[in-house]
Amino acid sequence: MLRTYIEPVGQIGIQEKLGILADAAKYDASCASSGTAKRNSRDGVGLGSTEGMGICHAYAPDGRCISLLKILLTNSCIFDCHYCINRKSSNVRRARFTAKEVVDLTISFYKRNYIEGLFLSSGIIRSSNYTMEQMVEVARSLREDHQFRGYIHLKTIPDADPELVHQAGLHADRVSINVELPTVGGLKRLAPEKSAVRIEDAMADAKAAIADGKDAKAKYKSAPTFAPAGQSTQMIVGADAATDGDIVTRASTLYDRFGLRRVYYSAFSPIPDASAVLPLSRPPLMREHRLYQSDWLMRFYDYRPDEVVAAADDATGMLPLDIDPKLAWALKFRDRFPVDINRAPREDLLRVPGLGVKAVDAIVRARRWRRLRLDDVARLTVSIAKVRPFLVAEDWRPVALTDRADLRPIVAPKVKQLELFGA
Template sequence: MSSPLIEKLSILADSAKYDVSCSSSGGKRKNQDKGLGNAEGMGICHSYTEDGRCVSLLKILLTNFCIFDCAYCVSRKSNDVKRAAFTVQEVVDLTINFYRRNYIEGLFLSSGIFKNADYTMERLVRVAKKLRLEHKFNGYIHLKTIPGASEELIKEAGLYADRLSVNIELPSEESLKSLAPEKNFKDVLTPMGNIKDQLVLVKEEKKLFKSTPSFAPAGQSTQLIVGASAESDRQILTLADGLYQNYQLKRVYYSGYVPVVTDSRLPLISTPPIIRENRLYQADWLVRLYGFGVNELLDEQNPQLDLQIDPKLAWALRNRQIFPLEINTADYELIVRVPGIGIKSAKKIVAARRFAALTWDHLRQIGVVLKRAKYFVTCHGKSLETREWDEETIRRRIIFGEKGGRASLWGSQLDLFSQAS
């Protein structure tokens, strides 16, 4: 690899690291005609950095030149950074060479905006098209859709990419006007709508014609920056819930604001709000997978998620009148809301109790986290606890340990995050 290309790669890979919406799961593109690679099912391998970000893809920008001047962006036009741009062929060659060396499992390609949205989007599409048609590349490709790009280019991109995404970045029109004045919600939501409509159309056509070409089989996603503007967690989750329902997004990714540039419009922080980011992911899972409504987790009086405990536990503590549940008779919809019981465990409980009344040992074998669940369920009317604890005591015992010693708060946070329940 030549020195100029290495320098470009260094610049444009570094500029791309702030985009977290780069999941490589969900593609089902099979290897055909003795091509190169595949993205079949869960065949994509993942590597993660210490902060949990996926690095299994070649994650780069086509260019960090940009006509926009977004306050939070390291590539904004007024920022004094070294600029670089790949040619279409350079990105294609890098992807093939890295894949052959087993460095990557696919490509995540985004870009600053050259002259205009269509000019940039056309080049992103050409990269994917050359990989698919000229090199028979069947690995995973995620293309970032440029806000304001034409519907025709978006449709073409979906023919070659496994996933498309267009980043909203900021959770409200007011924040966009303040921090990214060249952008607006319409330019972001219009391509989202185009992608959704095309996904629905292709799904219907495939019922009639099996030969219908696939369109972005891994769906679409977006990213929201957390902490660069003043929106509450309730506003952010309400927006995300609307995107899931109205635009059929696979995922909304939350990125804690990283202070990479100095601007009077931005908040003064020293470290990204990682715990808040984690709490938003947990709440997102509860809304998407556990049947919670945003208004159940947050309201006007409590618009921010609790940073000390996960949102499922916070909800349970606020709704003590519902508990304890009798594990042998409670409905699945309530069991899955118990802290310490995830979706798989709840399904196992409902299935197992058809054959025998469940005991605490059964729950432990199923995988229930009893140190959390025991405050909210009973077996045969009996609790593991000899006394009834108040809300604050349960909270303290779960965070710091049952003996009341100051167990590591960070350890507790990591434990809660890993369970997502």
């Protein structure tokens, strides 16, 4: 029988609690701060900022580093999800912050210029409502008692009373609810105490509240906003039998149904005293990276979900690990290439491997004034060798290069690829 160690509140110091609960929070990837409203204390009112720089924990779309204090309220939990290191039956050291301790830590860290905001999640203690009340109290106290104007992200609990979740959204910049696993079957098997229906109902409520808040703000300037940075979610990759095709399809559905700002992917990591139903080893980290790239294709490159899924292996449903999904799609559908950079519409240029959104926009602007040559494209991309077989320029035509049987080793990166899609 596994022993559950519960540390009585008040019997360990703040520093020890911080060590335990900051480490426990590392498994939650959904802590980016993009999309929030710009606020700061330069006008002499309040504390904090959503715009500054410090210790990097998250990146805004324009490249700004947003430092976040990322912790759990507690790593104790009444649930026993197989994949979670903090599950009820796990033999880990437990700790718990009070709401006041989290508030004091956030203010103290901000004043030392360590952070610009707070990401707060929690295990479930006593009940979902009790836990959600404590998290809401943290956000309320920061906003109202301390006039904290920095970024706050709250991980909400789908089983909690909707009014508590609504209060969380009124104080937080972003709220998130984890769908946990890509398939309903996987959730039933590995987290039987959680309900896919309740999770999706809570996400739908958040979507409606965000829309209502925007409508009210348009009519009344003083109207409160609900989660101005939107909502996000996270899936665990590799804990169940879901393929990359399953995950991409599920992510697309979540974006469409709930207006999510981001879907985050977290590669399953074997945990101490693991359940026998879990895999013995973690999936390759590159798999997580490829899923983020596929997500990028749908969000910024106008790929349909079925097109991204088409880049996966027909037999296994998995995206290739040695090349990015954009290149995999291009190699699979060579009849779409080469693309004439001087004539092709923007949506076709976005399909060229190695050309990013900025490079494509630069090409579209420049070709209004002159015919572009291969050297012009080379200045906009990391690897012209990767781009060359898929385009036609003023001084370049592939001459059957696109049809070569050995094209893949020619355009595939010679080292492990960590960039997304070039410049």
